[in-house]
Amino acid sequence: MRSAASALSDIDTLEVFSSTSSDDALTVAVSPEAAPGSHSILINQLATTNTWVQDTSTFDHKTDYVGGGLFIYSYNNKEITITAVEDVTTLEDFVNLINNDENNPGVTASLLYQGGHYHLMLSGQETGEDYRISVNASSTEVWKGDIAFTLASDSTQNAGLTTKITELDEFTLNGGLQGDEKITINGKNRFGTDLAETELSVTANTTVGHLIDSINDHFDGVATARFENGAIYVTDHIAGTSLLEVSLAYDNGATGDTALTMPTMAVLTEGGGASESLASLGSASFIQTQSARSSEIKIDGYPSSATQEVQTLTPAAVPTGGHYHLSYGGETTGEIAHDASLAEIKTALELLSTVNTDDITVGGDTDDGLAIGALTFTFNSSLGNVEMISIDDTALTGGASPYSFVETTEGNAGWLRRNGNSVSDALSGITLNLNDINDVDSGDNPIPIEVTISRNPRAVSSKIKNLVSAYNSLITELKSKTEYNAETKEMGVLSNDIAVSFIKTQSRDPFIGTVAGFVDSIDTYIQSMDIGLTIDTTGVMEFDTDEFNDAMNDDYINVLELLGATKGGNSSNANIPFYSADANYTTAGTYDVEVDISANAITDVRIKLSTESSFRDNSTWATDLVTGMSIFDDDGNPVYPEHGLQFTVDLTQDDGTYTATINVKQGIAGALEELLDEILEADGRLDVSKDILNDRITAMERRIELEEARLTKVETRLIARYARLEKTLTMMQQQMAAVSMVSQVTFGS
Known part of the structure; x- marks a missing residue:
């Protein structure tokens, strides 16, 4: 029964939908948040x-020494330096x-044997255009914040991307948010060109992830921000000397008095501060053999069209x-002359391994390029929204800085792009697993893959039937072991067992009355009988599938919650929401x-179950987040029912x-599974019952042992007595024989 209950105890794992796909190129997984319907999917790539492979290898054997020096590579915005030792490190060692x-960011090294040489x-390890490898001639500039963001609820724990700004230990709410608070982001690209300031509005729902996204928007591809162990890192996209800068500031608005301690950003790794020095594995000897590409799909024809990105370079003079x-x-x-033609500029760009022929078209007023004025760089529409081009203008003369690129038209590839081949954030509750691109028809047009999502009450119904069967089997077995048998005229062998009596009684409870946490003013269904699950007078459970199907059609989310809610919640007061x-x-x-509030701060919190008569005032809080008292007794059980319960409070309310x-x-x-866990766990009720029976058996065995010992002693005494009697009898018989012999001798026969 435990496994049958477990199959229904988590709403997220209930198979409430079925899905079909017209082609094995696409498989689908569905969660309860999905909506029924049909979708047409195109998979472009x-x-x-x-x-990357070293193209010009000189290694004849795996055991050849690689020499001594530094090897620098980057992946996922993390740079790694590997040090080889002269006459010690072999090629095989270098791979290892x-x-x-331990700091490997996700790159696997191996050896490829080709043309009589071993190539590194x-x-x-990850797919997608965000996961590119770079073998660098020198180190890449990295900036890092001087503090780590931590949680207000536990300052020893680092914040995560989903942590709200207002939940940071570094944030002080004071009088509350007024609506014009913001974080400002300023910076320069690697050539020292100022970037336009970016602002992030801070609301009750703004997260650390939103801040990282805003920093990335600010640098628009010339540098990338990441959040790791509570700290903010910003990494240049190009190795070598860099004039990159980044600064973050918090503005509490015109009338607000909130505060947020922002990290001071400073150079962690200086661009160009270290250079490669391992000649046998120089960066120039590597070529890209497979590019990092993102998957591309259309869903129901969306996006409907592509847009070419246009970036404009305008010199001040x-x-x-x-x-x-x-x-x-x-x-x-390489170097591009100040008056290089448009074609020469285009050719210079196409010499980069990251630019294919005709990826970028260069335009201008005349063919004299930058010497005449503004240049436009138009990208192939298939590239979508691309990173910004940047310019190193330090060797130009006669003009005036800044020479800055501006995105005048944002690109759109006409495809939804994702790093992986499993797309779970496009359609709510639906994961699209991409296995191949679409087949094409006779005209080379892709054939859309048709996906259908439909509700599947049968899957849930089948699990309920398994539970009903397991429950009734248990009850039948317990009855046979506890009740009076009219035929044998004997009580069941477990009729006096307290644990068994507890199981019989308590296993009914989840199916009787209102289910914990459900109220008729909010929920359509609040009892098991509302969805067709009942227990008759003999203790047998019955399941009415028609009533269940009607309930599923009426409010299937409520039905699923009634079966498998896992301590979710709601609140009657929008200003004190469940967390x-x-x-x-x-x-x-x-x-x-x-909750008592004074001067925009919590001063006291009282809490109790509605079935209890008195409140407890031992909850804790950090700014606006309240946590029910969470302590355990000596047996490891929660002392209070609100253990781990959390809710937030709007502190902008008036005192009161x-x-x-x-x-x-x-x-x-879930309630049934929890009960069964309590019964079956180590030192649970069954274990206690077993211990009691074992103690009784041990005591009975001891009594038998003592009785056997006593009987053995009695037997020994009786045997000894018998032996003495037998000896006496023998002597008497001998005496009788002797008397008879004397009589014969004396008197004759």
């Missing part, structure tokens, strides 16, 4: 990993140095001499909450006492 490096091959360099896709062109509950320790049910009713829901199957 699959995501691939990035691979990369693969066994570097392969990315036209240069009269010198040269410049352009950087794109992590690479930099979370501990799936293992919070008691499901309805809680009454009272505010109340809420918070419902923590646990479905029927």
Whole structure:
């Protein structure tokens, strides 16, 4: 029965939908958040990993020494330096140095034997254009914040991307958000060109992830921000000397008095500070054999069209001499003369490994390029929204800085792009697993893959039937072991067992009355009988599939919650919303909450189950997040029912006492599974019952042992007595024989 209950105890794993796909090129997984319907899918390309191979190898054997020096590579915006030792490190050793490096960002090194030589091959472990490998001639500039963001609820724990700004320990709410708070982001690209300031509005829902996204928008492909262990990192896209800068500031608005301690960004790794020095594995000897590509799909014809990205380079004043360099896709062109023609500029860009022929068209007023004025760079529409080109103008003369690129038209490839081949964020509740591109018809037109999502009450119904069968089997077995048998005129062997009596009684409870946390003013269904599950007078469970199907058609989410809610919740007061509950320790049910607010801060919190008579005031809070008292007794059990219950409070409210009713829901199957865990766990009720029976058996065996010992002693005494009697009898018989003999001798026969 435990496994049958477990199959229904988590709403996220209930198979409430079935899906079909017209082609094996696409498979589909569906969760309860999906909506029934049909979709037409086009798959233009699959995501691939990035691979680089040393093309000009001189290694004849795996055991050849690679020499001494530094090897520098980057992946996923992390740069790694590998040090080889002269006459010590072999090619095989070098592969192991990369693969066994605890800081390896996700690159696998291997050896490819070709043309009589061993070639070092570097392969990315993740797919998508965000996961590119770069073998660098020198180090890449990295900036890092001087503090780590931590949680207000536990300052020893680092924040994550989903952590709200207002939930940071570094944030002080004071009088509350007024609506004009913001974080400003300023910076320069690697050539020292100022970038336009970016602003991020701070609301109650703004997260750290939003901040990282805004930093990336600010740099628009010339550098990338990441969040790791609570700290913000910004990494240049190109190795070498860099004038990159980044600064973050918090503005609490015109009337607000909130505060946020922002990290001061500073150079962690200086661009060009270290250079490669391992000649046998120089960066120039590597070629890209497989590019990092993202998957591309259309869903129901969306996106409907593609747009070419246009970037414009406008000098403050036209240069009269010198040269410049352009950087794109992590690479930099050679020297481009100040008056190079449009075709020459295009050719210089196409020499980069990250630019294919006709990826970029260069335009201008005349063919004299930058010497005349503004240039436009128009990208092939298939490239979509691309990173910004940047310019190194330090060798230009006669003009005036800044020479800056501006995105005048944002590109759109006409495809939804994702790093992986499993797309779970395009259609709510639906994961599209891409296995191949579409087949084509006789005219080479892709044949759309048709996907159908439909509700599947039969799958849930089947699991309920399994539970009913398991429940009834248990009850039947318990009856046979506990009740009076009219034929044998004997009570069942477990009729006096307390644990068995407990199981019989408690296993009914989840199916009787209102399910914990459900209320008729909010929920359509609040009892098992509402969805066709009943227990008759003999204790047998019955399942009415017609009533269940009607309920599923009426409010299937409520039905699923009634079966498998896992300590989700809701609140009667929008200003005191439910936040979370501990799936293992919070008691499901309805809680009454009272919160005192003074000067935009919590001063006291009182909480109790609605079935309790008095409140407890031992909850804790950090700014606006309240946590029910979470302590354990000596046996490791929660002391209070609200253990792990969390809710937030709007501190912008006036001073006063505010109340809420918070419902923590646990479905029927979850409650039954929890009960069975309590019974079956180590030192649970069955173990206790077994221990009691074992103690009784041990005591009985001891009594038998003692009785056997006593009987053995009695037997020994009786045997000894018998032996003495037998000896006496023998002597008497001997005496009788002797008397007879004397008589014969004396008197004759």
